[in-house]
Amino acid sequence: MTSHQQAVDALRDLLGDRLSTGPSILDLHGRDAAYSTPRAPDAVAFPDSTEEVSEIVRICARHGCPVVPFGIGSSLEGHVIPVQGGISLDMSRMNRVLKVNERDLDAVVQPGVTRTQLNRELRATGLMFTVDPGADATLGGMASTRASGTNAVRYGTMRENVLALTVVLPDGRIIRTGSRARKSSAGYDLTHLFVGAEGTLGIITELTVRLFGVPERIHAATCAFEDVESAVDTVILAIQSGLPMARIELLDDFQMKGMNLLSPELDLPEKPHLFLEFHGTEAGVGEQVETFRDIAEAHGVSDFRTATRTEDRNRLWEARHNAYFAAKALMPGCSAVLTDCCVPISALAECIARAKSEIASSGLIAPIVGHVGDGNFHLSILIDPENPDDFARAKDLATRINAAALDLGGTVTGEHGVGTGKMRYMRAEHGEGWDLMAQIKRAIDPANIMNPGKIVEA
């Protein structure tokens, strides 16, 4: 009997039918939302509590069996795939909002709570949780990939929005990091070590996250430009002039074409667009919109449409959140290779220009969409999954664009994370810093059981 099998048997004693080896469950936990080679886990465990997670980890540690945390599996770089087999730890049953501290603008949640669930439960409070990746991801998964979304330019990413964590370490110890105090200088910043660690250092079993008051006034808008350059220059100037944009998203003409296929009700011209949102007081939002329009008009904006009714706004942002699927709609049956560069805002125009010229010479279709207020944009490079040549060309295109981002002082991943897919860039991005990451991994997880094969070579 293999050591994995021994772990599975011991876990069955602990969990009963909350340990599954059903083929469809295994299959579901062996793939992610993008283009990685699937591999099924030996079993999927569905824990109910922090203490149970600790028990599970102790059992797996005893048998040297890998543990791969699983939120909803919406990550895009092979994160959740158990490349060395082992246990997929599905957090979906730990999905309760434990406490909303309205007076402190924070909430304590279990890791399986999703972003839309949390906002639904907050509805009566006048508060909101702001981080919004396109997928309805879990907060544990989002913390672990250091996720962000359309609001990050104003309200920050998971890096800024996680205040405290409960974590089960690879030896089963349970620790609490951070506190509900807004700042602290009490030693090493363990919270930020686990945020973005992709489950390689431990399992997050509880999170305290920041909330914000729903602004008095919300004003959404879309506007079209003749070319991507004009749209990007508008963004750069808006950010540099200190406009507190709540959302400022770029969609190029290809992306808009896909969007019209998927969300025809929006009926927007197939030109490069910015999708915008302004938050503030009545007067403040008025000022912001005016300043923004002045900047946009200097860059030849056309078709400035506003959406102030809640349902119109929701429709707009739902379409934006589905941008990945809209891009894929351009080529039925396609797969997509994604890039996730993020550069200093001053380099954004240059980086996108280089990307566009690389796309042109590749002959591939690759719509561009991005959280451009942060300097972050994605290509969805569309490929025929049956055509291995397509995949090679897409990887080559991604490599060139990532090299450009590093060359311009940026990062190859603004928000998706490393998983297995982006490991090949880590040496170029971090130099010897990558070795230090591996040193930390080995110190915390010497047996390398926590999501092995991701982020570092341990």
Place this chain on the structure above:
Amino acid sequence: MTSHQQAVDALRDLLGDRLSTGPSILDLHGRDAAYSTPRAPDAVAFPDSTEEVSEIVRICARHGCPVVPFGIGSSLEGHVIPVQGGISLDMSRMNRVLKVNERDLDAVVQPGVTRTQLNRELRATGLMFTVDPGADATLGGMASTRASGTNAVRYGTMRENVLALTVVLPDGRIIRTGSRARKSSAGYDLTHLFVGAEGTLGIITELTVRLFGVPERIHAATCAFEDVESAVDTVILAIQSGLPMARIELLDDFQMKGMNLLSPELDLPEKPHLFLEFHGTEAGVGEQVETFRDIAEAHGVSDFRTATRTEDRNRLWEARHNAYFAAKALMPGCSAVLTDCCVPISALAECIARAKSEIASSGLIAPIVGHVGDGNFHLSILIDPENPDDFARAKDLATRINAAALDLGGTVTGEHGVGTGKMRYMRAEHGEGWDLMAQIKRAIDPANIMNPGKIVEA
């Protein structure tokens, strides 16, 4: 010859007269700005470059000789005191602003640059660096203590304001962490690991920090209340209602008495005060001030004075930055034991109430001042340095107040850091998380040469 002496000899060959063993230099590098037992280093090194710091560290590592980084020594918990002897590494010669990226709102600086120096060099740009501890500290020291100041409620602490670092590791390797991109998910967050590490994991030799545009309109104000409770309740309501206060500082009646001794030109009534600042557009600031006044009036505010002229504002904040010395002016010749609690804002009133009742029963004088918008406040517990009984009572008072802060879900240090002075609280605050910190320390600095005896027991 001891190993420390061997290191000193080798360093002299490298540095010439930039290695000092002069008694007054040693003395200066063997004490901090508060109440810790002095101990001189074996020598003080004044490096000029990252490469030289790396050389120094390699030499010290070879001889097992401690290295204690030194900014300007304004920290308050014994941080810079070489408790095991060794080399004090004075960063004051590495004091150049290397680059201001106006279009990206960031600056690259050497660690010996001070906060006022950076702002002086930024004057022509319309940009500002916002973190402002009372002392004119170095940015390397501020990053290493995760410092904050009066603006943190709006612009964040060093945690939010450091984007990237160059660090010399305990074995001499040089790494770069982070990048100038505003966000990244490329692996473990090494930047945040070094921010707040108090020189125990390596030496920061370059920092990229965030800048903000100087707001169109700045409006400062002071206002008095009948009691501390009313002032604190005003703060809590202002923060909870989402007012984007740029500064909101509490000074109790004792603190105001001291301030009138040190800064009589302010001529403010000796009642509990809030010192305020509002940043924004002309219209935005008008709105903010109005909303704030409504809240304050509901809490019996009196003597609302505004300061819009730059020189009046500067005078006000200079007085605030000297609050520590103002407190000490109440008892000529005294020393002070400081507390630095930070609690969730909903617990602030309760925590300050408990502190005041503990002060009353202690019979000691302990003015209260604080960055209350963050839930952070300080007691300066005044003691006669000749009277050991005073010191014991002060420590006892501090212990009780820190216990209250932990009990209320807070931290014993919101911004000053651990050093040696706050180590005795770490177990209570972090539980087994403190062991994890020690594990990380041992992984990165196995020989324990970087500022040994601080934060963790390695």
